[in-house]
Amino acid sequence: MAALLNLSASAQQTVQGYNWKSVQIRGGGFVDGIIYHPTKKGLLYCRTDMGGAYKWNNATKTWEPLLDWVSYKDNNLMGVESIALDPNDTNRLYMACGTYTSSHGPNAILVSDNQGKTFKQVDVPFRMGGNENGRGNGERMAVDPNNGNIIYMGTRLDGLWKSDDRGSSWHNVSGISSSMVSPDTSTKYWSRPNGIIFVLFDTENKVNNKNTVIYIGISQKGKANLYKSTDGGTKWLPVPSQPTALMPTHAVLSADGMLYLTYGNSPGPSAMTDGAVYQFNTKSGQWKNISPIKPDPENGKGFGYAAVTIDAQHPQTIMVSTFHRYGKAGGDDIFRSTDAGNTWKPIFTGDVKGKYDDSAAPYVAHTGIHWLFDLEIDPTNTNHAIFTTGYGLHETYDLTNVDMGKPTTWTVKNIGIEETVALELLSPPQGAQLISAIGDYGGFVHNNLDEPAPEGNFINPHFSNTTGVSCGAQNSSIIVRVGEGSIQVGGGNIAYSLDGGKQWQPTQSAPFTGSRSGSISVSADGHSWIWTPQNNIPYITGDKGNTWQLVSGLPVNTRIVADQVNPAKFYAMALFDGELFTSIDSGKTFQQQNLNLAGGLPERTRNRGDVRGGQDRIYAVPGKEGQLWIATFDGLYRNAAKINKFQKIAHVSEIHAFGFGKAAPQSEYPALYLAGTIDGTDGIFRSDDEGKNWVKINDDQHSWGLILQITGDPKKYGRVYVGTHGRGIFYGDMIQSN
Incomplete structure (x- = not known):
């Protein structure tokens, strides 16, 4: 049975037992x-x-x-x-x-x-x-x-x-x-x-x-x-x-x-x-x-x-x-x-x-x-x-x-040692349990979380660092990853799979010579891919990377997210400038609106967590067209009826990572997962009711220092993946009470 913490009654934050295991790399x-x-x-x-x-x-x-x-x-x-x-x-x-x-x-x-x-x-x-x-x-x-x-x-x-x-x-x-x-x-x-x-x-x-x-x-x-x-x-x-x-x-x-x-x-x-x-x-x-x-x-x-x-x-x-x-x-x-x-x-x-x-x-x-x-x-x-x-x-x-x-x-002699750095985590709606983007060793496709991927890390091409991975929310057999190609094994800095990560191949071209790393977003149907290479503006392809064109209306280093339902929609933001960007033409162009956060925009300060973490980012809700959440380092927001007006979620004061997972039974809204601070308590949390109440799901023996990424599993309610800075990737499942 969950134990009640001494927190404000309105938060109703509880602690739920979880069984934590390392994703075997x-x-x-x-x-x-x-x-x-x-x-x-x-x-x-x-x-x-x-x-x-x-x-x-x-x-x-x-x-x-x-x-x-x-x-x-x-x-x-x-x-x-x-x-x-x-x-x-x-x-x-x-x-x-x-x-x-x-x-x-x-x-x-x-x-x-x-x-x-x-x-x-x-x-x-x-x-x-x-x-x-x-x-x-x-x-x-x-x-x-x-x-x-x-x-x-x-x-x-x-x-x-x-x-x-x-x-x-x-x-x-x-x-x-x-x-x-x-x-x-x-x-x-x-x-x-x-x-x-x-x-x-x-x-x-x-x-x-x-x-x-x-x-x-x-x-x-x-x-x-x-x-x-x-x-x-x-x-x-x-x-x-x-x-x-x-x-x-x-x-x-x-x-x-x-x-x-x-x-x-x-x-x-x-x-x-x-x-x-x-x-x-x-x-x-x-x-x-x-x-x-x-x-x-x-x-x-x-x-x-x-x-x-x-x-x-x-x-x-x-x-x-x-x-x-x-x-x-x-x-x-x-x-x-x-x-x-x-x-x-x-x-x-x-x-x-x-x-x-x-x-x-x-x-x-x-x-x-x-x-x-x-x-x-x-x-x-x-x-x-x-x-x-x-x-x-x-x-x-x-x-x-x-x-x-x-x-x-x-x-x-590595069994038990997990020292990777998770730069992005993807649990697709169908197929593999987890696809990871990690530093130094590229990334992995895990169909069995309790055994190392038998084929090893990404090849064709092999990356030293994978900085982004994305799939079509309605067509998750299409997966694209970007990063930095290994010196030892060439082949470029972008690759895609049409069979859920079983086989990979490089694109025929890149936006420009030297395109590397950055972030990638795949439309809901898998057709449009938008790549923002490191220190550059975004580029889009609709033909699996044979040709690329510049995306108009977006600043340098803009991270883009795809609507999880409508393949014509993409979103992006310039948080500290108070700008929200929306595309309704499959990512070819973006229109800018004012970004309205309840209580005002956050201050641009140096101490806002690790830049590779999941804070200060925009997220699109699985299965809900037009619904967005913004996880800033110092607050959590969701959009209301108007797409550019965001309400603040109470009790959340600090965020290091944020993501969605499968909805709880009798609920139609995805579960929320958050690593950060709620009502003064640090930890990893889950909400089954759109952020009204939170359950703390880790204990003091499972903190792992710096957490960079978190995402739920869309196929199994309660399962969550946690990507750390140097302690590898963990997955947690609820301990069922008798």
Whole structure:
């Protein structure tokens, strides 16, 4: 039975139980770090750049999300900068969370004493950039293996910080300052300083139950980038004779006193054109370049090195990964040495090549290995290793085959990880359950929400980003998508299907050379398509893209929606200019009217949600000719008898996403779905009576940070699809009461 909230009586807002599941894509984003507990078999975590963190469930063989409780207002916490574990307490977990150093949202250390079931949030004054350049470096945070009270955290902009009370409070370490850290000016992408990227303890040196020897690495070149303390972190000096032509990316200290470091000429995942692998003997002070192969940037054969790992049971067995070796001698690779780097064997580009099994996430077959920024050998199993990519993880259980000249097999280890960004969602009236437009990996047609699409992501053409997808409301077999074609697989930036998404083909032409991305609208009968390419004015085709003509009467970047009943009608608006546009000639021309919103137009401000979200948009009601809703960031409106006069819906104060679904039984009006704030309560809501009353359908454990898109299913009452920023796509169904 639904529980009544303490809200105004007129709103009659209730909470209804929903069962939430991920629409299965698996991965779809950059997993930038893997963190094993050094002694507890099967205990490991992974972090992502904007989709939270996960814990491995060894019983179910799936990843379990740890940050789905993060609210919209705290969504900056979804980017995980670093994870640290206490080697002597398997329950202790620390996560440094903050997506952007420029964000006004919180930066926090999340402290758990039960492996992530619950957290204490400790807001901190130092800034983090979990989705900025260098996010694959690390680990920036580490627990003293001889004293679990002590934790160090290296930051991007604010020097080195320390906690003496298991993360409850933090203070700046005076021996290391932000002035020692230089910005990376080699790239325009996040050119702010990357800062201190790793903290390593030498466990053999301790006094009074704490480590005395500590190393930190700084992401910079041309000056010292490896520092050492021999007094437990009070004083820091640069390590003598260190290489400074490149910047470190990862480091690991072996049990026999060898420090192994990978280097590049950028932090990554921005491009690298040079790199190296070095061994530093911490006992003798000697440095040695042990790079498996040397880059040749002057001849176009440049690349860097990103990851390094050691076999805990065999300290002379090490592995490293190349970075940005695309199209060069077979692409990025992992090199393995069993003699401390004196000799190496490649895993994927040698005479004996490793094999990929992508059956758990078929779309991976369309995307090569890239952003291989972390690599870990299981500390309790020499044969087991995992590496990261821009779309998730791969693992092998026959790693030592490399040593015997046999191939290894690497399977996708993504079950449970959903990290895509939903840019638009379409649940057509007939056919497929869901068609998604997502960032980086194009999009998918899901006929079964609980399994990955067997054909993988969109092809013919394959898009890197799909920014718009639309179907004919009365003829949903016709579907059109627009976006940005993949560099790897060409074919243009628009495609259409005449069979509900089973097969796709590019149009014969585009409005102009370079037309890409933007939004697409398909008339109710599927005949007319209006494409507004990015930063341009709309164009229309009535012959499946063979020819295009300019749409008159509309400004640049106008998003157009089709009437869901009458194929001759389209609508658009310029919200802040107070203009409503209507076409009654199938989209060829539009007439402008004044847009009248009850209470006046909203103010044009910067803080109106993510521009890719569903706010500040106009929506046409399924099955109701001429009926429109406008979901502004700060209010919800519907048109009355006159098409340009809109009434305001009470109690709705903030909107991030809005959409329609199948009407409730005994109702003829579509259900409304909204992500935002109603009567001061944040959440996801459904209304079955045209916005008079709302039901909250999510709980505090299902918030997912930033939500960009929402739509109901026109085929099943109560089903809703929620597209997040980095936690993939969810679908929810009502829990039926007995």
